[in-house]
Amino acid sequence: MISCEAAVRRLWEHLESPVSLAERALLDEHLALCRRCCGEAEFAAELRGVLQRLPPEELPPDAGQRFEALIRQMEEQA
Amino acid sequence: MTAVRDATAFGALARDHLPRLYSLARRLLPEDPEELVQDCLLHAFRRFADLRDEVAAERWFNAILVNCAKDRYRAAGRSPEVPVDPVDEFSLFRTIAAADPFPYSDSLHVDFLCRFGAHDVHAVLADVPDLYRVPLVLVHMEGYPTKEVAAALEVPLGTLLSRLHRGRKLFERRLWDYAVQHDLLRDGGR
Numbered sequence: 293m294i295s296c297e298a299a300v301r302r303l304w305e306h307l308e309s310p311v312s313l314a315e316r317a318l319l320d321e322h323l324a325l326c327r328r329c330c331g332e333a334e335f336a337a338e339l340r341g342v343l344q345r346l347p348p349e350e351l352p353p354d355a356g357q358r359f360e361a362l363i364r365q366m367e368e369q370a
Numbered sequence: 371m372t373a374v375r376d377a378t379a380f381g382a383l384a385r386d387h388l389p390r391l392y393s394l395a396r397r398l399l400p401e402d403p404e405e406l407v408q409d410c411l412l413h414a415f416r417r418f419a420d421l422r423d424e425v426a427a428e429r430w431f432n433a434i435l436v437n438c439a440k441d442r443y444r445a446a447g448r449s450p451e452v453p454v455d456p457v458d459e460f461s462l463f464r465t466i467a468a469a470d471p472f473p474y475s476d477s478l479h480v481d482f483l484c485r486f487g488a489h490d491v492h493a494v495l496a497d498v499p500d501l502y503r504v505p506l507v508l509v510h511m512e513g514y515p516t517k518e519v520a521a522a523l524e525v526p527l528g529t530l531l532s533r534l535h536r537g538r539k540l541f542e543r544r545l546w547d548y549a550v551q552h553d554l555l556r557d558g559g560r
Contacts, residue, residue, distance in 0.1 A: 300461070301535055328464075335463045335479050339542070343495075343510040347488050348393035355404050359388055362408060363381045366415050370377030 294318050299329045303336045380418045384411055387431050394432065397507045398439040400496035409438040432512070436504075436522050443500050462542035471555040485554040486545070494544045502537030505530055 294302075299322040302315060323330055351359075391410060395403035413434050421430050466482050475481045486494070495503060508519045520530035549555050 297459075304535065304538060305531065331467075331479070332461070332463045338480060338483055339462070339538075340510055342483055342486070342491060343506065343541075344513075346491055346495075346511065348390065349396040349403075349492065351389045351392040355392065355407075356388070358404070359392075359407065359411070360385075362411060363384050366411075367377045367381045 293325065294322050296322075296326060296329055296332075299323065299326065300332050300336070303329075303333050304340075376418055377415075380415055383424060383427055384414065387427060390428070391431055391435055394435060394507070394512070395439075396492075397495065397511065398435065398500075398504060399442060402442075406435065406438055406442065409441070410435040413438060433522060436508070439500075439504070440523070460539055460543045460546075462546055465546055469555070482549070482555075485549060490548065490552070490554075494541065494548050497544050497548075498537060498540045502533050502540050505534045506537040506541060509534060 299319055302319045305315075323333060388407070391407050392403060395406040395410070399406045410431065414431060417434070421427060463479060466479055470478065472478055472481050495506070498506065504523065505519060508514045508522070509516055514522075516530055516534070517527060520527045523530065525533075
């Protein structure tokens with residue numbers, strides 16, 4: 293059976309993109325026998341959700357005005 | 371006449387994408403996002419003829435922004451590799467379980483994450499070195515496939531996956547350090 297470290301690493305890789313069936317089987321075998329890694333699996337998904345749900349950073353009004361001036365300059369130069 | 375029409379079309383497109391580009395720039399280069407967006411706009415304006423379809427504009431702007439960020443990292447000689455130990459061995463899950471900061475909680479790990487507001491997560495993310503933060507942002511926040519990010523960053527897929535792994539570990543480590551430093555581990559703390 294693969295180690296907990298290897299299982300945790302595969303958990304994240306599985307969240308990023310589908311792993312091969314053989315990789316998935318190794319992970320499932322580990323998760324079926326290791327309660328700690330089941331918790332790690334749930335936590336990895338939560339942690340990834342924290343990053344995915346992070347709201348966009350606001351464009352400060354003064355920076356927005358400077359960008360607007362730059363875009364106008366480009367339009368006028370054409 | 372065509373140049374004027376192109377410039378007007380570019381202006382309209384750039385204005386539409388500005389808020390999103392600024393947000394991504396804050397994540398790629400937290401200390402100087404405005405300069406990065408300016409670089410991106412200047413490059414994009416010069417290469418506007420390359421954009422065939424406005425549907426692809428988001429990816430096109432993002433690719434230019436990432437390239438501009440790479441130029442700035444290179445110019446600054448930033449982000450040396452972080453030594454393997456002890457970062458790779460750190461587990462936030464196990465650290466929280468061992469410290470048990472909220473003894474009456476029946477959802478300890480979720481409660482830990484709930485202590486972090488968006489501002490806190492942004493601050494933690496900004497503290498992860500570029501080399502590791504950029505893959506995290508592009509894969510986990512922007513949703514790009516790992517192969518595409520590896521190509522954009524001009525590194526082999528294995529290197530990208532390794533940096534993603536270490537980026538996650540650094541992010542976990544810094545979440546914990548931030549929680550300790552900002553009194554987030556105390557029941558009734560902020």
